Amino acid sequence: MRPPLRAVAVLAPAIALAAALVTGCGSGDDWSGPHPEPSALGTLGPGFVDPSSPPTPEATLTPRPGSWNGIRPSKDYRVVLLTEGDDRTTKALVKAVRDWAGDEHVDLRTVVPDGPSDLIPGITRAMDMKPDLIVSAGDALIDPLAMVTPNHLSQQFLVVGAELAEPTHNVTSVNWPGASFRGEGLDTSSPYDENSFTPERCTAAIRAGVAAVLNDLTGLVISLDTPT
Template identity: 75%
Template sequence: MRPPLRAVATLAAAAALVTGCSSGDDWSRPHPKQSAIGTLGPGFIDPSAPPTPEATVTPRPGSWTGVHPAKGYRVVLLTAGDDRPTKALVTAVKNWAASEHVDLRTVVADDRSDLIPSITRAIDMSPDLVVSAGNGLVDPLTVVTASHLSQQFLVVGAELAEPTHNVTAVVWPGASFRGEGLDMSSTYDPGSFTSGRCAAAIRAGVAAVLHDLTGMVIWLDDLQLVP
C-alpha cells in the first residue's frame, strides 16, 4: 500500500532540511583560501611604505568599510571571561558575523586551566580566522600562536607583546592590554569598549587579514571611532 501523497511530501521536505543543514554546517570538507570582496580605501596603509612586522599602523577613518569577507568565511570566536569589555567584543563579533553571512563558531574557555586547551580546540577546527576576545587569552596566545603559523589570528581590544606574522591586533586608547606584568600603550579603561569601537575593531582587523596585512597592530585613535 502506497503512503498518502501528503506524507511523502512531508518526508521529502524533512529530508531536504536535514541535508541542507548538514552540508552548511560541515567544516570537514575542503575549503579554499577566501579572498576579500572589495578593496581597502586610501589611507589604510601607505602603499609606498608597507608596514613591517610588528609595526603599528593608524588607518584613515572608514578606509576599511568597503572590505567584506566572502559568504561562508569560517571564523572561530575564541573568548574567555564575563567582564563587560569581553561581552561587548563578543556581541560586536556576532553582529558582524550575522551581517556579513560569516560561518561563525564559538569556543569558550571555562576557566584559567582551559585557556590553552580552548585555543587548541579553535585551531583544530581549521577556520579561516580565529578571533580572540578577552584579556585572559593574551598570555596563552603568546605561547601557542608561534607554533601554528599557518593559522591566522585576530586579537581585538588587546595585543601580543611580540606577535608572529599570523597574529594581528586592533586596539584603541583604553584598550591595549599586552599581557600580565607588561606596560600598555595607553591606560586600560573598561569604559572604552563601546559598541562603536568594538564594531570598528572587528571590521578593520578582518579587512587587514583579508588583504594579507598581518602581524601588525592596528591603532584606532578616538577621532576615528563611533561612541
C-alpha cells in the same frame, strides 16, 4: 530489542538538536569538506595603508577611520570566536563580532574555555576546527596566545581590544587608547579604560582587523587612534 518506530521518530530530532549544539554548526557544514581560499571582496579605502611604504613586521598601523568599510569576506568565511570572561568589555567585543558575522553571512563558531586551566586547550580546540580565522576576545587569552601562536604559523589569529607584545606574522591585533593590554606584567601604551569599549569602537575593531587579514596585512597592531 529494537525500540518501536514511533520512539525512534521522537528521539531522532532530539539527537540531531544535541549534535548541533555540540558542534555549534551555523550553516549545516561541518567544515570537513573542501573549502575555497577566502578572499577580500571590495577594496581598502584611502588612508588604510600607504602603498609606497608598506608596514614592517610588528609595526603599528593607524588607518584612517572608515577606510576598512569597503571590505568584506568572501562567502562562507569560517571564523571561530575564542572568548573568555564575562566582564562588560569582553561582552561588548563578543557582541560586535557576532553582529559582524551576521551582517556578513560569516560561518561563525564559538569556543569558550572552561576556566584558567582550559585556556590553552581551548585555543587548541579552536585550531582543530581549522577555521580561516580565529578571533580572540578577552584579556585572559593574551598570555596563552603568546605561548601558542608562534608554534602554529599557518593559522591566522585576530585579537580585538588588546594586543600581543611580540606577534608573529599570523597574529594581528586591534586596539585603541584604553584597550591596549599586552599581557600580565607588561606596560601598556595607555591606561585601561572600560568606557572606551564602545559599540562603535568594538565594531570598528572587528571590521578593521578582518580587512587587514584579508589583505595580508598581518603580524601588525592596528591602532584605532581617533574616536569612532
